[in-house]
Amino acid sequence: MKHKKLAKELGLSDVYAIATGAMFSSGFFLLPGLAAAETGPSVVLAYLVSGIIVLPTMFSVAELATALPRSGGTYYIIDRSLGPMLGTIGGFGSWLALVLKSAFALIGMGAYIAIFYDVNILFVAVFLTIVFGILNIVGAKETTWLQKILVAALVTIMFFYIVQGVFEIFSMDIRVITENQFKPFFTDGVFGFFATVGMVFVSYAGLTKVASIAEEVKNPDRNIPLGMFLAIGTAVIVYVVGVYIMVALLEPNAFREDLTPVATAGEVFLDWLPEPGGLILVVVAAVAAFASTGNAGIMSASRYPMAMARDKLINKNFANIGKLGTPHWSVVGTVALMLFFLLAFNVAEVAKLASAFQLLLFGLLNLAVIVMRESRIQEYDPGFKSPWYPWVQIAGIILSIILIFEMGVLSILFTVAVTVASIIWYKYYAQDKVERQGAIFHVHARLGENKDQGLENEMRGILREKGLRQEDPYEELVSRADVLDFSPETDYDTIFNKAAESLAEKLNITIEELRKLFMNSADNSAIQIAEGVALNHARLKEDISPELVLVRIREGYSKRKLKKDAESDQKLHSIIFFVSSEANTGQHLRILAHIAEMVGSKNFVERWCKAQNEEELREILLRDERFIKITLNPDDSTQQYIGKMIKEISFPGQSLITIIRRGGDIKIPHGITVLQEGDELSIIGEVEDIDELKKMLKE
Template sequence: MEKSKLKKELGLFDVFAISTGAMFSSGFFLLPGLASQYTGPSVFLAYLVSGLFILPAMFSIAEIATALPRAGGAYYFLDRSLGPLVGTIGGLGTYFSLVFKTAFAIIGIGAYAALFWDVPVKSVAVAATMVFMGFNLIGAKKTSGLQTFFIIFLLVVMGLFIFDGLYTIFFTEEIEDSHNFTPFFTNGVEGLIVTAGFVFVSYLGLTKVASVAEEIKNPEKNIPLGMLLSLVVTSIVYFLGVFVMVVLIEPSAFAQELAPAATAAKRLFKWLPGQTGAYIMVGAAMAAFASTGNAGLLSSSRYPFAMGRDKLFPPQFAKVGKSGTPYLAIFLTTGFVLLLILTLSEEGIAKIASAFQLFIFMLINFSVIVFRKSNIESYDPGFKSPFYPWMQIAGIFISLMLIVYMGWMAILFTLIITMASVFWYYYYAREKVVREGAIFHWFALLGKYQYSELEHEFMSILKEKGLREGDPFDETIIRARISRINKDLGFETLVENISETFATEMHVSKELLVKEFLTTSAIEPALIIPEVSILYARSEGIDHPSLHIVLSNRGIKKPIEKGGISSEDYIRIFFFLVNPLSESRQQLRMLSRLIDIIEREDFVEEILDHKSDRKIKEYLLHNERYFTLRLIPGSKQAELIGSKLKEIPLPSGVLVALIERDNETFAPHGDTQLKEHDVLTLIGDPKSVSQLYETYLMTD
């Protein structure tokens, strides 16, 4: 059976490459001259203003993507925040916008090739599309590898262009006092804003990375950092690169120039023979358009995949092949791109597509407000947008303003796509979908429409993301109290006893803990784990997480409620977790890690078979970050016997978490002296743990 799950293969530089590669095409190699018609020499400032305009959308997308790293980007975000109808509008609209932009970029490859070689534009574009399809079918990592090549080549060439241009302008006498800056604003501030809207398309690629969020390793760090690095680098290149073009090209000619970078390069690169500099810029332009086309095919194909998985699109498009790619979605997207290349004029495509993207940005900014107001605790972004909610309100206003400046044709296209999406939803998807968005968790009056499975879905995403750096899960396991019960005991009596233990240790209210533990767990209905129960509580006065594990071979009868049906199950393993009141999301992350462990095969038998606390804790800690070491006389590790822990030169980031001695387990301190047959549990980063393992050749 084919799975509908994508591989996590993309790292920080892949995020940077996909995002940056999707921006360097028409924005640098085609639009600067045309954009100067609206504002004159100040066009390079318009690029900077445009970069500032996209900040709210970038921050909002980064926040949601780190909370919900799922394929489909804008579609998935809008569906889970505003419901499947808006999700359908966002998904289909963004999909076709990206397909339009992808086709436009790939046509640019042929157009630039035709400047210097006698080749048919559309034939080159069709061939390039088939090559990109091949890379996309092989896998996201291979696609990103091609993207990395394009980006490195582009950044090197653009860096040389800017460096040579600035050196020629400021440090040689080849450029006399330029009159190209008079008048600086040909149409005042309004002209600058209109131009910023016109070149806004140059930055739209920044958000494409959200559609491949599911395939990104460590998304909470790599998505916001990769997007921010991409925006900074791109803004600097646009600002300085277009400044060089303004100085080197006469204004009237610049306004009509379709290849301004290549034209400017003819006055630079004097250290290269003939027209080599211009040829290099043409090559860079083709690489830029290829980069945008390749990234566009990668990101846009994830929309039918994600919508197919959610039943808003035929489910066949959610299939993933052996290479881990959604091959039917890639074939469909390639087909649309080829159709547009062969039948459509290039004029106005990018501008029309940009208007719909602005509409989507408006909704995404609103979605952040919806998610925050919904109070769904499992919405747990690793990055939070600064200046909330004013950043989102500014983003909504900016999008509206730019849509108005783009004219009635762009607005009409947005309305047509919206109406077509509404039609598709009501006549195809409505009966297949039962969920609603987080907006119904916000407004109390809409409470009856709340979709409880949304919290369970977010919880499963939380489990998949795992712990966040700094979450004290390992320490909590190490400190955990383990109790074994071999007599008949009522569930409520057990809860009373455990609560009293916590209350005594932490000086908190026993009654409050009892009430919290007896409240139906918000996560248990999502679990199908026989004989295991997780109960948790939060309270003021608790300053660190604490765990109490209760084992009962005979089982303790506990009331269970699932799907509105009440029953009683015999529970053999209880986890009681308490956390500080202010750490609700950290508690959920730790609970999700526990669930991940509990879902191991034969979990109950494995735990109950272990007779020592150390073995149980090691089982719960088990991953590449730990190993055990028994101090046997005559072995390599015998050199540690008699030493104090603080005297042992452990690698940085490694600690001795537990010591088992004479069938008792305890957490050591620096002055603990090691003895023969002690069993040490060491935890730390995988590289250091591996180094220790090789040094002492664990025997146990």
């Protein structure tokens, strides 16, 4: 069985584990001594500056990944924003860079294991590549379960390491340490320092790889940015404080030649542990770091060919989802490429060459935010918006360009070679297979060129999948909606006028203003959104609360009464009128998408026509998990509410009584409304609040 989409199984802890695990390996356990050889004690500042410099790209990726939560991360984002040719470059380049980084991490893992055991490092790396590949085929949840264990072990040991190191430094004379270990602060001037910043910057590059598994993340609007912020915070603390400890405690010349500085520094202040306890702790942390980078790398890298295959840029088989719910051919292809590099090249040298390409991708990601924002695509609805737009993105682009030129000629040539090869592949294999053009065409449209309508449709589908946000007042909107019943003989003007009367009263505008708003634009004419259901929506310039009117025609209403040129005379049983504010475009589109999802559910028309009253009609459009209806009965737990005013009742969380049905009449609840025996209460709230209320009523 093939699945079109990957299951959403990953939560905040999974995002944090993947982002954190992708950052820790050679950047901390190997690089500090080599970086110190370039700039001296200022290597501590270089790690801090690098952590700050990565923030623009982190903000950009967090915005883009919440707006476009699809597998393929960097590839998918660049493709949809800048077009498929640049997307091909981003896809192949990201895949290659991450494969090399992951292979290099497993070489490093083998090297640390070799401290205690006489093993062949290459054999260990090959074996682990196959093991992690099999685990990634088994399932994303199983992969991230291991990832969380590895990251938990790494972070726990590293914070223990840092605390012990800081205590050691405070037990010494800080003035003497500063005099002996931190002077001169810059050993090779400003240029040497910035060259070092470019060198250690790639230590944070793994942070953005979490975007490649965005499709599998539950509640991406919250979990992706929060997971990334927590990961970068962890990384900056461990890198900066950890490297400070190394500089403070190790002899400068020896430190600058040390390939295992974490272990060497640990031997200085962990000597109170039973021999060789300190070394074992450091080796365990290093192994966990390299393993988490390798494991997360395979998982993230495999999503690039899958996403590219979906878009016909490479063979379609890479898009197949196997019986275990994972892209098995993409994982196999990724593992095969890793094994090829491990067996055929010096991975450490080739991996360094990919650094400049990573910086090129960072620049393109910052540009992508500018393009998406300036495209003015209404469906572009990120759950997180980058602060200080566009200055943050401009800074990210400029910094990426500066750092690329610090990476050396060979790295730049490698980037050019991958770019040229990707363009050739696109021109001769993929160009005739794709029709999309990216959001940049929407920027062109503002200058008189064409739009990529397919992208709008695709992003509309993403909105529907993401669902409503916590702040969207959907339940309240449905609960207070007026419900109108009409016979099939009624003309549309009568239906519209009745709906407009209801809306005009609530919105404090005239019926004619509403008619003009609804009818003058082709986009705002009534359109069929599901079998038997049409929707008429509009937006006001004023800042208003959204309002709905629900119309039912039990026997069915001819589509040609709405639109004379309708292709068929299919019967409509529901016409929904929806008005909201232009100030909340994203919310308007999310509510539209959710209405479309609800009316498109199985047996909607049948249930709609059979509903006995207004309240039942509203309930059909409400989300079951955020809605409950109770009848007050003196013989069960609801008797506690009888005879009380609503303001005297305390429901869990922010749960609200929206409608009271009493003896066949509908009552709008107020704080002083006294509840009576037999009242039917419709209550809405957050999922956890409704669950708690259900438990209370069962007691």
